[in-house]
Amino acid sequence: MVSAALVAGETSGDLLAGLLLDGLRRRWPDLHSFGIGGPQMVQRGFDAWWPHDKLSVHGFGWEVLRRYREIVGIRSQLKKRLLTQRPDIFIGVDAPDFNLDLEAALRQQGIKTVHFVCPSVWAWRPERLEKIKRSVDHVLCIFPFEPELLAQHGIAASYVGHPLANVIAMQPDRAQARAALGIRADDQVVAILPGSRESEVRHLALRFFQAAALMAKAQPAIQFIVPAVPLRKRQIETAAVASGLGTQLRIIDGQSHTVLAACDVTLIASGTATLEAALFKRPMVIAYHMGALSWQFMRRKRLQPWVGLPNILCREFVVPELLQEAATPQALASEVLRWLDAAVSQPDKIAALEQRFAALHTQLRQDTPTLAADAIAQILSS
Numbered sequence: 001m002v003s004a005a006l007v008a009g010e011t012s013g014d015l016l017a018g019l020l021l022d023g024l025r026r027r028w029p030d031l032h033s034f035g036i037g038g039p040q041m042v043q044r045g046f047d048a049w050w051p052h053d054k055l056s057v058h059g060f061g062w063e064v065l066r067r068y069r070e071i072v073g074i075r076s077q078l079k080k081r082l083l084t085q086r087p088d089i090f091i092g093v094d095a096p097d098f099n100l101d102l103e104a105a106l107r108q109q110g111i112k113t114v115h116f117v118c119p120s121v122w123a124w125r126p127e128r129l130e131k132i133k134r135s136v137d138h139v140l141c142i143f144p145f146e147p148e149l150l151a152q153h154g155i156a157a158s159y160v161g162h163p164l165a166n167v168i169a170m171q172p173d174r175a176q177a178r179a180a181l182g183i184r185a186d187d188q189v190v191a192i193l194p195g196s197r198e199s200e201v202r203h204l205a206l207r208f209f210q211a212a213a214l215m216a217k218a219q220p221a222i223q224f225i226v227p228a229v230p231l232r233k234r235q236i237e238t239a240a241v242a243s244g245l246g247t248q249l250r251i252i253d254g255q256s257h258t259v260l261a262a263c264d265v266t267l268i269a270s271g272t273a274t275l276e277a278a279l280f281k282r283p284m285v286i287a288y289h290m291g292a293l294s295w296q297f298m299r300r301k302r303l304q305p306w307v308g309l310p311n312i313l314c315r316e317f318v319v320p321e322l323l324q325e326a327a328t329p330q331a332l333a334s335e336v337l338r339w340l341d342a343a344v345s346q347p348d349k350i351a352a353l354e355q356r357f358a359a360l361h362t363q364l365r366q367d368t369p370t371l372a373a374d375a376i377a378q379i380l381s382s
Contacts, residue, residue: 002028002380005087006046007036007078007102009055009095011196011229012272013117014038017093019163020116021046023369027377034087036078049081050074053231055098071098079105088380091116092136096128104135112379116140116372118150118157129153138379140372143313144363158375161366164272168257168279170361177261181225181252188222190215190336191259191282194236195269196229203289204269205236209243210329211267215337216248222340224249225263227256265339267332270307270321278310279361281354283339284319286311287327313360318353 004024008017018040025031025044033045038052054074079102082090089112092099096119103113115136119128132139132155139157141147147157175185183189192212194205212224228236228251240249252259256273260266260280268274270288277284286308306312308321320335322328342349 001030001032002089003032003034003085003087004376005035005082005085005090006033006041006093007055007091007095007099008038008041008052008093009036009098010052011038013094014040014052016116016163017041017046017091018044019167019369020091020093020372023371023373024376026369027373034085035082036074049078055095075102078102082106082111083109086111088112089114089376091376093117100128100131100135104131107135107137112137114138114140114376114379117142118146121149129155138375140375142364142368158371159366160371160375161368162275162364163368164276164279165361165364165366166368168276168361170358170365172261172280174261177258180258181255181262183223183225183262188219188340189263190222190224190340191263191266191268192224192226193256193259193266193268193273193277194226194239195271195273196232198232198235199290200269200271201232201235201239204287204327205239206242207289207327207329208267208287208332209240209245209249211332211336212249213243213245214329214333216245218333218337219340220248222248225259226251227254227259228252230254264343265336267336270309270323272309275309275313278313278357279364281357281361283342283350283353284310285332285335285339286319286321287332288321288323289327290324310357310360314356318356 006017008014014037017037021033021041021044034047034049036050036052037046037048042048075098090103090106091114092103094117107113113136118139118141121128133153139150139155141157141159142162144159147159150157192208194201194208215222226236230253236251260277260282263282265283266277267285268277270286274286310319311317322331
């Protein structure tokens with residue numbers, strides 16, 4: 001029997017780890033997996049010693065400091081438990097601030113370590129490269145340009161594709177998604193995704209809803225729908241009430257993929273969800289806002305002009321990004337309305353974006369669970 005310890009933080013990490021577990025279980029049906037994870041992992045028989053949302057932290061200043069003691073305590077307890085049980089392999093799924101230090105400690109004690117999702121050293125914080133080299137035996141990369149970059153620094157890595165590219169259909173069924181949500185074929189629909197972290201919702205939800213209120217005033221027929229992470233639903237509802245939005249806004253439990261398939265355009269927080277929107281071939285407006293100290297820190301560390309994954313992968317601003325002070329309700333509303341107007345007056349512009357995202361989808365579509373399991377099997381046999 002193969003034993004694998006995994007740590008996944010946040011909703012996106014839980015999804016990625018769940019797909020990875022599919023590949024591992026196909027190769028090793030009696031796999032014993034445990035550590036920190038969420039509902040997608042638990043559905044695959046994962047033993048969650050702590051829930052994944054314990055690691056959900058946003059920013060670099062006070063947002064982190066106020067959670068620092070709890071998170072360090074969890075990592076310390078987890079390390080002791082893993083050194084006692086000694087799994088065959090440890091797989092850190094994203095969450096590099098938590099996982100890399102843990103991986104380094106476990107590797108030093110002879111436990112093989114893998115990191116799934118290369119930290120964004122190509123976007124910011126390149127100093128992490130030396131830390132990655134010390135911490136892991138192998139990196140599973142979800143973007144095709146990453147293994148070559150890591151190899152230049154002596155880090156073994158494999159490109160396994162992006163799991164979401166296989167989960168999401170190349171041609172999403174908009175009619176079916178709209179029927180599932182009770183939306184008519186000719187309705188104008190804006191999906192609002194203010195993030196899954198508490199502090200993301202705190203910084204973004206109200207300004208997103210204020211933007212929606214401005215859009216509703218300009219075009220009263222627009223419908224707004226929010227696929228809320230259940231853990232954040234009450235916080236989102238409070239922000240919606242504060243914005244003064246009425247019946248044009250619907251807040252539902254989850255179903256983000258159905259909502260993205262059904263919408264005309266999405267107003268969305270920067271993060272993995274922007275790649276999901278691109279794979280659904282949807283126009284979007286990407287926004288982000290954080291505490292002032294966190295923003296100053298991040299801005300100094302940035303290595304490229306884009307923060308949204310669709311723009312990073314396309315190497316240009318194919319969709320607008322409004323960050324920090326630029327993310328005003330007025331600016332957000334204006335950019336979303338521009339996409340909605342383009343759907344009527346510039347269909348070629350929408351078609352060109354859809355073609356760009358289709359090419360990206362094809363590039364990212366690989367048999368990720370199998371490729372990842374193959375790489376892990378080689379590490380175990382080495």
